[in-house]
Amino acid sequence: MIRIVINGQDVQAYEKETVLEASRRHHIHIPTLCYLKDINAIGACRMCLIEIEGRERLATACNCIVEEGMVIYTDSPKVRSTRKTNAELLLSQHNCECAFCVQSGNCALQHIANDLNILKVPYDKRVKKEPWYQGYPFIKDSDKCIKCMRCVQVCEKIQGLHVWDILNTGARTTVDVSENRRIEDSDCSLCGQCIAYCPVGALRERDDTDYVWKSIDDKEKITIIQASASMLSAWGEELGFERSQKTINKMIGVLRKIGFDHVVNTDAAYDWMLAEEQREFLKRLKQQEHMPMLASSCPSWVQFVKAHYPQMTENLSALKSPQQIMGAIVKTQYARQFSIESQQIVSVSLMPCIAKKYEADLAVMGDAKIGQDVDAVLTIREITHMMRTCHIDIEHMEESVFDVLSGFSSGTAEERAELGDVLSAYNGRPWKEAEFDFYGRKIRIAVATGLSDAAKLMDAVLHQEAVYDFIKVMACPEGCLESVKKISVDDRIKDFVFSLSKELLHTDHEAWDMPCDGYIFRN
Numbered sequence: 001m002i003r004i005v006i007n008g009q010d011v012q013a014y015e016k017e018t019v020l021e022a023s024r025r026h027h028i029h030i031p032t033l034c035y036l037k038d039i040n041a042i043g044a045c046r047m048c049l050i051e052i053e054g055r056e057r058l059a060t061a062c063n064c065i066v067e068e069g070m071v072i073y074t075d076s077p078k079v080r081s082t083r084k085t086n087a088e089l090l091l092s093q094h095n096c097e098c099a100f101c102v103q104s105g106n107c108a109l110q111h112i113a114n115d116l117n118i119l120k121v122p123y124d125k126r127v128k129k130e131p132w133y134q135g136y137p138f139i140k141d142s143d144k145c146i147k148c149m150r151c152v153q154v155c156e157k158i159q160g161l162h163v164w165d166i167l168n169t170g171a172r173t174t175v176d177v178s179e180n181r182r183i184e185d186s187d188c189s190l191c192g193q194c195i196a197y198c199p200v201g202a203l204r205e206r207d208d209t210d211y212v213w214k215s216i217d218d219k220e221k222i223t224i225i226q227a228s229a230s231m232l233s234a235w236g237e238e239l240g241f242e243r244s245q246k247t248i249n250k251m252i253g254v255l256r257k258i259g260f261d262h263v264v265n266t267d268a269a270y271d272w273m274l275a276e277e278q279r280e281f282l283k284r285l286k287q288q289e290h291m292p293m294l295a296s297s298c299p300s301w302v303q304f305v306k307a308h309y310p311q312m313t314e315n316l317s318a319l320k321s322p323q324q325i326m327g328a329i330v331k332t333q334y335a336r337q338f339s340i341e342s343q344q345i346v347s348v349s350l351m352p353c354i355a356k357k358y359e360a361d362l363a364v365m366g367d368a369k370i371g372q373d374v375d376a377v378l379t380i381r382e383i384t385h386m387m388r389t390c391h392i393d394i395e396h397m398e399e400s401v402f403d404v405l406s407g408f409s410s411g412t413a414e415e416r417a418e419l420g421d422v423l424s425a426y427n428g429r430p431w432k433e434a435e436f437d438f439y440g441r442k443i444r445i446a447v448a449t450g451l452s453d454a455a456k457l458m459d460a461v462l463h464q465e466a467v468y469d470f471i472k473v474m475a476c477p478e479g480c481l482e483s484v485k486k487i488s489v490d491d492r493i494k495d496f497v498f499s500l501s502k503e504l505l506h507t508d509h510e511a512w513d514m515p516c517d518g519y520i521f522r523n
């Protein structure tokens with residue numbers, strides 16, 4: 001251990017630890033903006049300034065390694081005034097329209113400006129707005145970018161992509177799409193990770209609430225929203241709810257109160273997708289066609305395969321994701337059940353990621369007869385704004401339940417049994433794998449989360465260093481929240497294995513009774 005002194009307090013630090021890490025462990029607060037543990041410690045924002053006895057220049061705590069006997073001040077007069085000047089300079093290059101910014105209340109820059117009691121900025125405003133395609137599922141407001149580089153590093157280090165870069169030098173430095181491309185021409189897979197880590201409101205999802213309000217207010221339209229219990233924790237977090245208020249029945253009640261005519265459960269479509277996925281897999285296995293089969297429920301992953309492994313496009317499952325399947329069910333089965341025209345229905349979904357907005361917009365996700373399977377995708381942030389617009393008193397409102405679709409489970413299928421030994425075959429690779437015996441045939445599955453690890457998996461397959469029959473990838477490093485029962489990698493493998501049955505092996509694929517008039521395939 002190394003002994004240092006911070007603000008007069010003796011602190012034990014680990015070797016090679018930064019001053020910031022040591023301070024955090026001892027509950028000494030140092031403000032940060034650009035720092036992201038293990039991803040971004042480049043000293044860009046200069047908010048984490050510290051003064052070290054015996055040194056003329058101030059240092060940045062996020063990348064200053066501790067040394068024996070260091071005496072550090074995190075809030076000395078020199079630190080305070082320089083930090084304030086740095087924050088004022090940042091604000092002079094920032095469009096401070098907090099009143100209508102999605103990040104307001106949850107913005108690191110806003111917090112710092114408040115903490116430092118900045119009431120005016122004594123520098124000329126230098127704010128530049130670059131053009132951005134407003135139809136893209138996420139929006140960049142360049143006049144809010146503080147050039148912290150988090151997006152650059154997150155995209156590169158977590159997803160192995162290089163969508164963002166630093167362009168120009170000196171006062172003209174900006175963070176923009178690399179190689180001077182437009183975002184729609186880049187290889188962005190719409191995983192949304194850069195949005196999640198942007199400390200200000202420079203990156204945000206496209207707002208589709210106006211369109212949804214219009215449909216709700218249109219008496220000729222039936223507006224149906226699909227949701228799943230997996231969204232509960234994100235929803236509770238956005239609203240700062242206690243655990244007791246975070247129930248699915250409350251959430252359904254809120255959706256009805258906002259004005260949606262029907263609320264259906266995405267999990268019912270997940271079950272359909274699983275069953276159909278097994279049939280497709282077994283058909284391919286028997287015919288040894290386009291193996292390994294690549295699951296297709298994560299649109300970010302599908303986009304990634306098409307952009308980076310075009311030779312594997314045929315290996316992608318032909319199935320749509322649960323969101324799209326439920327959208328098609330709503331426009332067909334539901335329309336029949338309630339004797340309404342597909343065209344009258346506006347199908348909305350509540351989803352955890354922007355890749356779902358992109359997926360819903362694809363031309364192949366619908367046709368002239370029913371229109372798009374899903375007409376609008378809302379994120380938790382958007383639905384929370386809709387709820388606030390209606391001033392819903394969540395504590396005193398009625399709970400509700402999902403609508404029941406005839407011929408479909410309510411999406412509350414029982415948990416599957418424990419898998420026991422099947423999952424024992426994990427190796428030291430950055431993805432998980434399992435191997436099991438299926439009526440005399442060895443089946444090998446690999447599951448990866450995060451596109452950087454997915455690329456390693458695909459490279460191993462292409463170089464024949466690994467052989468699999470089925471590959472599942474979820475672009476988000478933490479896995480997908482689309483369906484409540486399937487969050488973890490282990491659960492995803494369990495679902496796959498337990499859905500495989502001998503009966504399926506001997507069933508003719510074409511004989512299967514398709515839900516929603518067969519609108520479950522991507523094309």
Ligand code: SF4
Pocket residue numbers: 094095096097098099101102103104105107108109110144200201202
């Ligand atoms: S990013 Fe933060 S500081 Fe900037 S306008 Fe939004 S809330 Fe205000």
Ligand code: SF4
Pocket residue numbers: 144145146147148149150151152175194197198199200202203
């Ligand atoms: S877009 Fe956001 S994350 Fe990227 S550099 Fe700008 S402020 Fe940082």
Ligand code: SF4
Pocket residue numbers: 154155159161163164187188189190191192193194195
């Ligand atoms: S959405 Fe994902 S892939 Fe696209 S730029 Fe952001 S981090 Fe990179």
Ligand code: FES
Pocket residue numbers: 031032033034035042043044045046047048060061062063
């Ligand atoms: S957090 Fe250390 S320089 Fe930005």
